[in-house]
Amino acid sequence: MAMARASSGLAYPERFYAAASYVGFDGSPNSSSKALTSKFANDVALLLYGLYQQASSGPCKIPKPKGWSPVEQSKWASWHGLGNMASTEAMRLFVKILEEEDPGWYSRASNFVAEPVVDVEINHIPKVKPVTDNGNTSPETKTIPTENGSLLETQDKDVVLEGLGSVGVYDQWVAPPVSGQRPKARYEHGAAIIDDKMYIFGGNHNGRYLNDLQVLDLRSWTWSKVEVKSGADSLESPSPVPIPPCAGHSLIPWGGNKLLSIAGHTKDPSEAMQVKVFDLQTCTWSNLKTYGKPPVSRGGQSVTLVGTNLVIFGGQDAKRSLLNDLHILDLESLTWDEMDALGVPPSPRSDHAAAVHAERYLLIFGGGSHATCFNDLHVLDLQAMEWSRPTQQGEIPTPRAGHAGVTVGENWFIVGGGDNKSGVSETVVLNMSTLVWSVVTIVQGRVPLASEGLSLVLSSYSGQDILISFGGYNGRYNNEVNVLKPSHKSTLQSKMMETPVPDSVSAVHNATNATRDLDSEFETSQGKIREIVMDNVDSEPTRNQNKNSSENVIATLKAEKEELESSLSKENMQSLQLKEELSEAETRNRELYKELQSVRGQLAAEQSRCFKLEVDVAELRQKLQMMETLQKELELLQRQKAASEQAAMNAKQKQGSGGMWGWLAGTPPDQKTDDA
Template sequence: MARSLSSLAYPERFYAAAAYAGFDGSPASSVSSKFSNDVALLLYALYQQATVGPCNIPKPKAWSAVELSKWRSWNELGNMVSTEAMRLFVKILEEEHPGWYSRASNFIMEPAVDVEMNVSLLTVQNAKVDLVTENGNNIPEVKTIPAENGNLSETQDLEVVSEGFGAVGVYDQWVAPPVSGTRPRARYEHGAAVIDDKIYIFGGNHNGRYLSDLQVLDLKSWTWTKVEVKAGIEASPATVTPCAGHSLIAWEGNKLLSVGGHTKDPLETMQVKVFDLQNGSWSTLKTYGKPPVCRGGQSVTLVGTSLVIFGGQDAKRSLLNDLHILDLETMTWDEVDTLGVPPSPRSDHTAAVHAERYLLIFGGGSHATCFNDLHVLDLQTMEWSRPTQQGEIPSARAGHAGVTVGENWFIVGGGDNMSGVSQTVVLNMSTLVWSEVTSVQGRVSIASEGLSLVLSSYNGEDILVSFGGYNGRYSNEVNVLKPSHKSTLQSKMMETPVPDSVSAVHNATNPTRDMESEFETGQDGKIREIIMDSEPTIKKVEETSERLISALKAEKDELESSLSKEKLLTLQLKQELTDAETRNTDLYKELQSVRGQLAAEQSRCFKLEVDVAELRQKLQNLELLQKELEILQRQKAASEQAALSAKQKQSSGGVWGWLAGAPPNQSADNA
């Protein structure tokens, strides 16, 4: 999980977790009764590291096994900073005991706040709609989140407008619209996207548990409903994995892409889930090539027909700064080798694209540090740069959200390891000049981590809509900001000169301005004077510019033609691969059939071999019987011969008859 605990509430959340776990002499049960020995030792070490610091006590004697184990666990943490120890303590507790915060409410004391902050919190959190009377009709009035610098009535340059739904709103201020319907469960690190004036919210983290529900807010009626997910061909509602830290992208007008995210049982590689609004079912996008390693907290930016994925944190809590691109036409992954110095490994940052060419990365965090650096990637040359930022540079933050309105990039919320960021800022991506739009007060969802921010329209005007977040409490609040022309143009009116490293982003998209600046920055203005005084020179420059532009257009056409051919070739290869897979499937089925026939023949042959063996045995027995018969026949013949001989002897009388005195005839008769 990339950031299981909002860094902006470490101290309060940590001490509440310590009390629940049984540390610090709290009324909670003992540590050993809640956790295994290994977990209890690790929690003890993290608690000591967070409250005392690195282990400096002497090593206990060997005979004290328990104290020695505790000392070793603490000593192995080395010089880990206290905020990181707090974060890991609460992360382990949430993994072992999900929902501990709600069960610990009996003995966890909330920090005291003054009356003014309580009023602000009640105003924002409850988002109640009061009824005001206008021309005899009751009209709902939207509560405005208090600004940091005084009351709204004291701000003279705010333009008040009447909305179609009857609410009174202001430009460049966050307001809570009067939503209806069953609100989604409070959450952060969810995904949000807009299709047809409807905001779709998917997944997220609530109380340490990942979510998988899909909710929708209709911006015309400001009504929440839950999307009923039907069983799909490739995935059913039961197999849609709960996740957090993912990205939700609107695609093809009626589909939502859920990219990456942290899950309970992570896979080895990143998957892209597709929700079809027409049939109401989830499926897994079939891709080719080598997909990135599974991760969450990454940035996913739609550039043309490609998704650009940067950074994040993998399942082993390793921070990443690699770059991957998914071509949504060929569904092919590509890991890009970039030039220059890339941003340091990070997660929970924001990304935006300018002029369909420049990818901007701002902020994010590591395990113990938050950033406010700005990096630019030229998507044509794939080279990183770190231009100089101008104006009111924002403070370091992670878990913030951003959205672009034209060439302006609005950044909202986030945390900086100490508190929530209350300022809403805007960056002009052409000049790289920052300016502050507004600021909120108190612990509100706008000043939280893991919130979502989308761009939509209402009554023909652009509006920014935020949802959810975590700042010690999980939020399900909706807030709206309507940017005025002044806020979107303010950075352009800055009189601070823009250095070359900054203006390069804008000049690369404006070749005419490049030619003008090249002639306007000569020594002592001599070139400018020559241009102003010499018509032929200007004409020559224009002709040169036209030839250069023509050459660039020809090169562009050639590159587009080559790209089209490459895409066609890729599609052909993809079709050939599909045909080969089909043939392979048919051959495999045929092979299985032949194997079945062969098995049947082998079985029949085995039976025949058994029958032959039986017949051979019978034949051997028959031969033995034949031999016995021949012996018996010979014995019979011998017996008959002997009997015949004896009979002949008796019939003749012989010597014995003569000696007995018997007459021959009597002997014969006796015989």
């Protein structure tokens, strides 16, 4: 079963109450469960009842009366057993369980209108005719509301003249008029670009996992479905591969003509993470045979291609446990490695975004747990294998999960996501060299771009970069395509000139090294001094008029510089002292470790000796028991022998006395016998 963040955290009060109405709750705290038991098994009905009460009324504070009927006692136990679970978590679990037990409830709910919703504040925006799953609607001009409330119309000539190369506006999302049969609306799917074609695989629709492979030709903007042939289980086994429907997986292009599907939630999850390969030439799926210990199966993880390595972080396993482990799959040796990094890693999470900068730094942003979302930024130095949490600059994004991101040069674009209340409308960009955030554009209303679980890919056509988004969930499942052409402008250039910030390398080291912090501060101060001095040189007439004030400023700056140098010198001395203490501590630690190893060796030898002694004692006890048995048998034989000898002696004596009396009577023994 999928263990994603309960089928999206967007618009959950609306979706939750629609679900509660569907299963028969009237909204009151004492709502009956007759409608529930008519639809589901008793245990599922009781769990749904408890989750509904937890979501609508909070933790159970009602005592358990002795006079309740068994049904009411079971309902109380179900509610009381949820403890202090947050109401948002109860809502998500309620909808998740309902979708697992009755996947089609959403489309059958009589009081839920599955149409685009237009906010009352922007009700002047015309509704867009929704595209049905069969995709029979014809291409049309669409409008996307922008930050200032104006409508950005996308005409055919703006987008489809020569495919990707004809997008005529910068830093704005436009909806191209696509043709062909559109894929089923979905979220938590995988997306990848190969040869000007965007491939979409799997995802979640109404609680059902999908396993179809769709392709959008970015030159003609035409959708089509890839007909998958029966493939081989692996190179060693020719049996067909059943591709289970999945969601929360990652789709990575590899080798120019292959797609890698990594991990993901499935109905019957395996214990270990699986990697499947789709060959675009043969149109077949196969299992990638790997070596080493693979990670536990999961979904909602991040998978980042760094050179020939896949870096996997976090996610949520089949038991709904959040993870923050780090694994690397070498695509050349096909070997798994679990990495132990220094520093403090990000807290366990899923549905976050990851990117790599300069083929060395792995960046992790946002994500969610069971009850909250994050907006923290973590950096992993893949050479030193050390985590850090640098300071973010600029317009720091709000907490979110289920967002998507791609990198264009040193810029990391982030789109969509949700915070358990609503979808995120801003498209933001992070300069990974300066760690400065800025907002690219803002969309208004409930549009697919303000969705959770959407995909975002980067395509280049004739040297032009284009961001392409697809799908998502924001109260309804989407299958729309939107594109954005970034302008590559640095919106914070002036701010950066006024307040220089360290580059990503310095930022990572500054987070963990106090001495380098001081070095960076000193260099920054020197940079300010140089800028001011250059300004004074360039403005020679003004400097002559204000010579005294300039000299005072320079004198003040020199004094500050001397103070910084003095402070830096003291800090360097303290750093050296700390290094010496650290070296001594490491030496003591090594000695203690050697002593510990010696004691462990002695203990192991004593344990072995003790075991041998126990074996010897057991053998001796067994021999002693045998000796006691033999002693008893010997005594018995001796008694039998003594009795036998006594009997023989008695018989001999009796025989000897009879012959004597016969001789005295004058009768020979032979004659006496004959007479007898």
